[in-house]
Amino acid sequence: MSAAWPTADLDPVRRLHVMAAAIPGAMSGEVVVRRPIAQVWARAGDLETELPLLVHDFREVRVRDRDGERLVADARSPLGLRARFDVVLRPNWCWCESRFLLCGMAAVEQGDDTLFGFLGGVRVPGAGRLESIASRPATALLRGTLDRFAARAEAESAQD
Template sequence: MTNWPVAQTNSVQRLRALAAGVSGADVTERVLDASVDDVWAVLADFEHGFTLVQPDMRQVRVEARDQETVTLLARSHYGMRARLHGVVRPGYCWLQSRLLLVAMAAAPEPGGGTRVALTGGVRVPGRAAIVPVGVRREALVSLDRLARVLDSSS
């Protein structure tokens, strides 16, 4: 059986597919006039760039990293703490703690630029669900911040 079809997805499509299985997850996307490498350099720099983009992240420390897995210790502006664990690949990241979900992806956009997709929020313990309040608003703020960071570095 060597004639099985093979599905090819980019990072943004993968994030959309996984988020579709999480009740309350809202994927927010924007095309930015920057390369995937430049966008991902900011988003995957968890201790610096990531904290500039994510509205609620005051401080993030990489606790462990092994190839495609990472564990982060995060502190919010409100003093809450989370140990986020997940997968990080070029252009793709899915992180979860017991009470938090953060996912982001970046892929080249046909015609130029980079499509960035974000989702996340407060998780409902024991379920594939997040509390939908403020998810889209926070993602829009994150995308605005990302665009400003990229503009200031060019």
């Protein structure tokens, strides 16, 4: 009988929000993109193109190793600083972490549209306190990041 009992699923965007809430110094948000999930994820999963547009701290991202869904990527900051990221990339889910930075992306189908989630964070001692101090500007930054992603995805698709 247990097979007939309802279960609750945690979709990738909810999973991203759980991670954001549990990690001091991380923050997540979501936006509805008026395009099908396959199109949205084709853009999001192109890390070398999309991550520098999403993350202000990245000027350039290069994937240098790939083993199934696990990748290693090098990111370079506008000041030339380099960071190695361990990445898990699978359909509708991406998680990147370096020694000091985190970012994540997730997508869920919503009819003909897509709910896209993004997480950014820092991994330094006292990140939770920093988060509370910088909460408002960080929220505004995150909102802008999400809105610009949606605008890019919708504009590109409209040109097709």
